[in-house]
Amino acid sequence: MPMNQTPQSKDALKTEEYWINMGPQHPSTHGVLRLVMKLDGETVLQIVPHLGYIHRSIERMCEWDTYPQLIHFTDRMDYLSAMMTNWAYVQSVEKSLGVVVPERAEYIRVMVAELNRLSSHTMWFGAYCMDLGAATAFFYGFREREMVVDLFEALCGQRLTYNYMRIGGVAKDLTEDFVPRVKAICETIKRAVDEYKALVSGNVIFQQRTKGIGILTPEAAISYGCSGPVLRGSGVKFDLRKDEPYSVYPRLDFDVPTGAAGDCWDRYQVRIEEMLQSVRILEQCINQLPGGAVQADVKAVRPAKGEYYARLETARGDMGVYFVSQGAAKPYRMKFRTACFNNLACLPEIGVGWKVADVVSILGSLDVVIPDIDR
Amino acid sequence: MIDSNAALTASDLIQQLILRPGPTLSQVVGPALKAYVMGHGGFSEAGYHALVAFLCANAMAGFVTVTALVLTLAERKVAAFFQNRKGPNRVGPWGLLQPIADVLKLLQKEDIVPRAADKPVFLLAPFVGMIATYMVLAIIPFDKGLAVTDLNIGVLYITAVSGLGVLSILMAGWSSANKYSMLGGLRSAAQIVSYELSPALVVLSVVLFTGTLSVQAIVEKQGQGWNLWAMGPMGVVGLLIYLVAGTAEINRAPFDLPEAESELVAGYHTEYSGMRFSMFQLAEFMNMFIIAALTATLFLGGWQPLAIAGHRLLETVGPDPLDPAKTVVLFAIPGYVYFFVKTALVVFVIMWFRWTFPRVRVDQLMKLEWKILLPLSFVNLIAVALWAAAGFGK
Numbered sequence: 001m002p003m004n005q006t007p008q009s010k011d012a013l014k015t016e017e018y019w020i021n022m023g024p025q026h027p028s029t030h031g032v033l034r035l036v037m038k039l040d041g042e043t044v045l046q047i048v049p050h051l052g053y054i055h056r057s058i059e060r061m062c063e064w065d066t067y068p069q070l071i072h073f074t075d076r077m078d079y080l081s082a083m084m085t086n087w088a089y090v091q092s093v094e095k096s097l098g099v100v101v102p103e104r105a106e107y108i109r110v111m112v113a114e115l116n117r118l119s120s121h122t123m124w125f126g127a128y129c130m131d132l133g134a135a136t137a138f139f140y141g142f143r144e145r146e147m148v149v150d151l152f153e154a155l156c157g158q159r160l161t162y163n164y165m166r167i168g169g170v171a172k173d174l175t176e177d178f179v180p181r182v183k184a185i186c187e188t189i190k191r192a193v194d195e196y197k198a199l200v201s202g203n204v205i206f207q208q209r210t211k212g213i214g215i216l217t218p219e220a221a222i223s224y225g226c227s228g229p230v231l232r233g234s235g236v237k238f239d240l241r242k243d244e245p246y247s248v249y250p251r252l253d254f255d256v257p258t259g260a261a262g263d264c265w266d267r268y269q270v271r272i273e274e275m276l277q278s279v280r281i282l283e284q285c286i287n288q289l290p291g292g293a294v295q296a297d298v299k300a301v302r303p304a305k306g307e308y309y310a311r312l313e314t315a316r317g318d319m320g321v322y323f324v325s326q327g328a329a330k331p332y333r334m335k336f337r338t339a340c341f342n343n344l345a346c347l348p349e350i351g352v353g354w355k356v357a358d359v360v361s362i363l364g365s366l367d368v369v370i371p372d373i374d375r
Numbered sequence: 376m377i378d379s380n381a382a383l384t385a386s387d388l389i390q391q392l393i394l395r396p397g398p399t400l401s402q403v404v405g406p407a408l409k410a411y412v413m414g415h416g417g418f419s420e421a422g423y424h425a426l427v428a429f430l431c432a433n434a435m436a437g438f439v440t441v442t443a444l445v446l447t448l449a450e451r452k453v454a455a456f457f458q459n460r461k462g463p464n465r466v467g468p469w470g471l472l473q474p475i476a477d478v479l480k481l482l483q484k485e486d487i488v489p490r491a492a493d494k495p496v497f498l499l500a501p502f503v504g505m506i507a508t509y510m511v512l513a514i515i516p517f518d519k520g521l522a523v524t525d526l527n528i529g530v531l532y533i534t535a536v537s538g539l540g541v542l543s544i545l546m547a548g549w550s551s552a553n554k555y556s557m558l559g560g561l562r563s564a565a566q567i568v569s570y571e572l573s574p575a576l577v578v579l580s581v582v583l584f585t586g587t588l589s590v591q592a593i594v595e596k597q598g599q600g601w602n603l604w605a606m607g608p609m610g611v612v613g614l615l616i617y618l619v620a621g622t623a624e625i626n627r628a629p630f631d632l633p634e635a636e637s638e639l640v641a642g643y644h645t646e647y648s649g650m651r652f653s654m655f656q657l658a659e660f661m662n663m664f665i666i667a668a669l670t671a672t673l674f675l676g677g678w679q680p681l682a683i684a685g686h687r688l689l690e691t692v693g694p695d696p697l698d699p700a701k702t703v704v705l706f707a708i709p710g711y712v713y714f715f716v717k718t719a720l721v722v723f724v725i726m727w728f729r730w731t732f733p734r735v736r737v738d739q740l741m742k743l744e745w746k747i748l749l750p751l752s753f754v755n756l757i758a759v760a761l762w763a764a765a766g767f768g769k
Contacts, residue, residue: 020554042558042737133628133734139458199731205629206733356558357632357736 017045022359024053030127031370033344035359042355047348055374062334067093067301068167070334074321075161077338078372080123083109083116083152084314086165091246092310092321093167096303104292105169106248111182111285112152112164114278118189119148120315121271121278128268128364129200132209137200144192147185151178169295179286186279193275201272210264214350214362217262224349225342228317229270230366234262240313251288254280264365271367302329316340316367340372394709397520402698431523435512439661444474446660450726457730477653484649491552492646500550501647501654504543508661510536515668516591518678518710529590530582533669534575537624540662541567544626547655548643559642562632562737566623569744570630573620576752577613580759581606581673594677599685601676607767609759614674616752621666622725623740625659629732630740667721668714675717678710 017040024032032053038046058077062070074089075082087109094101101109126141149159154175156164164171200206216226221234231238239256241249257273259266303325311320317339324333343366351359391399405427412418412426448463448470455462463470488497514529516522526532541564548560584606585593593602603610623630632642644655671677681688694702735743 018554129733133631134732135454136457136730139460143459200733203732205735208739209733209736355736355738357734 015040020356024050030363030368033368033370033373035347035363037356037359039356042357044352044354044356044359047351047359049344049347051370051374053374054371056371058375059334059336062331064330066329067303067331070331071165071167072161072163074336075163076371077336077375078314078316078319078340078369079160080120080369081116081314081316081319082160082162083112083164084312085319086162087113088310088312088314088319089321090165090167091312092308092323093301093303095310096306096308096323096325097167097298097301099168099296099298101169101247101296102293103248103290105294105296107285107289108170108174108294109165110247110249110252111282111289112155112162112170114281114285115148115151115182115185117278117315118185118275119145119152121275122148122189122192124271124315124367125196125200128367129206131360131364132206134200134203134206137196140192140195140199144185144188147181147188151181151185154178154181166295167301168298169293171295173294179289182282182286186282189275189279193272196272201269207265209357209361210268210365212261213264213354213358214365215261215263216346216350220346220349221262224346226317226346227339227342228313228315228367229267229274230317230343230346232257233259233267233270233365235260235266240311240318244311246310246312248288252281252284264361267365267367300329302327311337314339316369316372317343336375338372338375340368340370344368344373395519396709396711397518401520435509435523439509439512439657442664443657443660444478446664446722447477447656448474449722450660453723453726454730457727481649481653486651487646487648489552489646493550493552496546496550497646498651500543500546501651501658502543503546504540504658505654505661507536507539507543508658508665510539511665512661514590515665515672516594516677517714519595520591521678521711522591525589525591527587527589530578530588530593533590534571534578537665538567538571540625540658543658544643547647551643551646553646556643556645559632559645563626563643565737566626566630566632566740569741570620570623570748573744573748573752574617574624576749576756577617577620578673580609580613580752580756583756584759584763590672594672594679597676598679598682598687600682601679602674603676604683605767606759607762609755609762610674612751612755613759614670616748616755617670617674618666618721618724620744620748621670622728623744625662625666627659627663627725628729629735631729631734632737632740663722663725664718667718667725670721671714671717675721676713677717678714680708680710680713 017038020037020039021034022037023034026033034050034053036048036050037044056076058073062073065073071086071089074085078085093099122141122145124141126138126145129135129137129141152162152164153159155178156162156171158164216230216234218234218236221231221236226234227238235258237256237258240246241254242256254277255273257270257277259270303323305325305327307322307324309320309322311318313319318337319339320337322335322337323331326332347363347366351362354362388399388403391403408427409423412423413420418426451473452462452470463473466472466476488494511533513523514526514532516525544563544567545560548556548558548563551557581593581602582588584602585596587593587596597605599605601610603614606613622628626632644652647655676682679687694700
């Protein structure tokens with residue numbers, strides 16, 4: 001500043017902006033995400049996410065395996081909705097082959113998908129509260145999740161990467177105690193959600209940390225391609241289970257919760273309500289569950305030459321599987337359209353102007369799983 | 376001196392030490408020691424006082440170490456029970472030897488000093504924090520007459536000295552040569568300095584009501600009724616303000632932004648390891664103990680038994696065992712037991728806060744102090760002034 005100029009009060013104190021690095025090793029980035037932020041004091045001016053720390057070339061590896069062999073890759077992308085990601089993939093292959101999945105298998109798929117949604121949302125709840133400082137809620141969320149994960153272990157032998165779906169059905173039939181355990185889980189979740197509401201939703205500090213923070217307008221959400229609770233939190237009532245129904249969802253009665261303002265609070269509320277809706281779906285499935293085979297008789301999996309696409313609603317949003325077949329036993333190109341990639345894309349816009357602590361809150365409310373982004 | 380108390384046997388002495396340590400130490404043990412040291416040891420009067428100061432310092436150091444270790448275990452057990460699990464239970468029954476295992480572990484750690492760190496400041500920071508802690512502990516009365524020292528401006532001294540802790544945090548944050556630590560240190564400085572004000576005003580209201588700055592006198596006066604109810608509704612409001620602001624002053628959740636793990640890894644003590652880190656932890660736990668002790672002292676009657684409107688529980692009046700001519704109050708339960716139970720309850724409440732509430736954001740924290748707690752404490756002060764002027768609680 002030239003010496004002969006009288007400094008105005010705003011410019012008299014020289015301040016500097018600085019760049020800070022959050023991650024890739026950081027307790028709150030839910031995986032290996034590097035957020036480079038430009039800060040002015042505590043206020044965030046710019047966020048630049050750096051991805052790729054867990055890029056494992058899954059899509060390239062899919063070109064080396066036959067279609068049934070590469071189901072296990074889909075577990076390892078969004079590992080918190082592994083059942084649903086499995087399902088998205090086998091659904092696209094079944095579409096290409098024209099396979100009719102037996103009814104019992106469809107009901108089992110819906111049940112395990114909704115149970116997976118429950119386990120994903122309870123884990124998200126725990127992690128989100130822990131990010132905001134309420135460490136005890138983490139244990140409460142995991143207590144409920146443990147019931148679902150134990151059930152899956154009895155069902156398919158795995159707690160996280162299930163590899164349960166097969167082209168034409170599911171790998172194996174339900175165990176004998178599956179239905180009673182699902183009933184117990186439904187009861188527990190209803191009680192647990194009341195507890196979460198009392199402990200966390202009703203807490204003034206929590207509300208102050210989430211209400212009005214990180215507002216995502218519906219137009220911005222649609223333009224970034226956000227989906228799932230991020231989109232519904234902004235007020236856009238779009239759920240693939242209702243709008244492009246697949247499997248036996250048309251026969252099931254459930255609501256799609258939406259938010260009003262598009263802030264972290266709304267995204268939180270949408271997920272809490274979704275847990276209750278999943279319980280509704282599970283209870284109906286238990287009543288409607290038919291007998292029969294759990295796997296269709298699929299011979300050789302060689303989709304005809306062409307491009308195929310199928311999508312479904314995972315816990316995080318719209319998961320799409322696109323592949324190009326040249327008529328061989330292995331795909332020519334496999335592409336996964338993951339929900340988290342687009343959901344994270346809106347962070348540089350909605351995170352700017354808030355404090356560092358709010359960025360943690362916003363990132364948590366977007367519920368991103370980084371391996372889903374990097375693949 | 377011992378000769379004039381010829382009737383006092385060894386078992387009597389021990390019993391009096393347990394039941395009434397304050398008077399026993401000052402009237403029996405002190406003079407006996409003085410006689411021995413000046414007579415046989417050839418100390419001067421000043422030498423005797425120096426010896427007493429040395430012994431008190433050692434006693435306090437021992438007390439602080441043991442209490443801080445016990446509190447680390449208590450924190451882990453309390454946290455565990457809130458979180459539906461058990462906490463340490465392998466090392467010793469109920470995990471009682473866990474703190475010892477922790478200390479041994481920390482002692483073995485490599486002492487890392489970052490190359491870019493400002494070395495003298497970096498090395499000194501933990502000790503400055505401990506110094507501030509010890510200084511406040513010096514005047515907290517554990518029982519009648521049982522405090523390291525009793526200043527007649529005790530409350531003023533506490534308010535002045537408790538702000539020294541911020542120096543340690545600033546030193547640690549600045550000298551670590553780490554952006555996260557610096558952020559943590561600066562946040563904490565703003566926080567502690569702001570939250571000095573409300574507790575000071577609340578304590579001022581207690582002083583106004585009691586009419587003295589001396590901490591011992593404040594506790595003595597609560598013999599007729601704890602300040603919590605003797606001060607009317609202002610006692611409750613004052614206690615709540617003091618507890619909330621005190622939790623903020625010691626950087627504990629929900630106000631633990633300076634060490635918010637999910638945002639700044641570990642804030643101002645990120646770069647510390649081994650024993651230096653444990654000094655920060657000890658200072659934090661002892662600060663928690665101090666806030667709890669001060670809450671108990673100022674509002675819950677300190678070492679006094681339960682007293683409401685002149686009625687006291689569980690005590691009798693009888694001849695003084697040390698001087699049968701006088702009549703004194705004889706407690707059935709020693710005063711320090713009351714003190715520790717009250718302090719333990721408040722410590723539990725502070726831990727309860729930590730494991731229940733999410734963290735408050737830094738600007739919300741400032742707003743809470745400057746826009747809510749401070750005006751409330753002013754109103755509280757005026758209300759207490761009117762209450763005292765109207766003659767209640769005299």
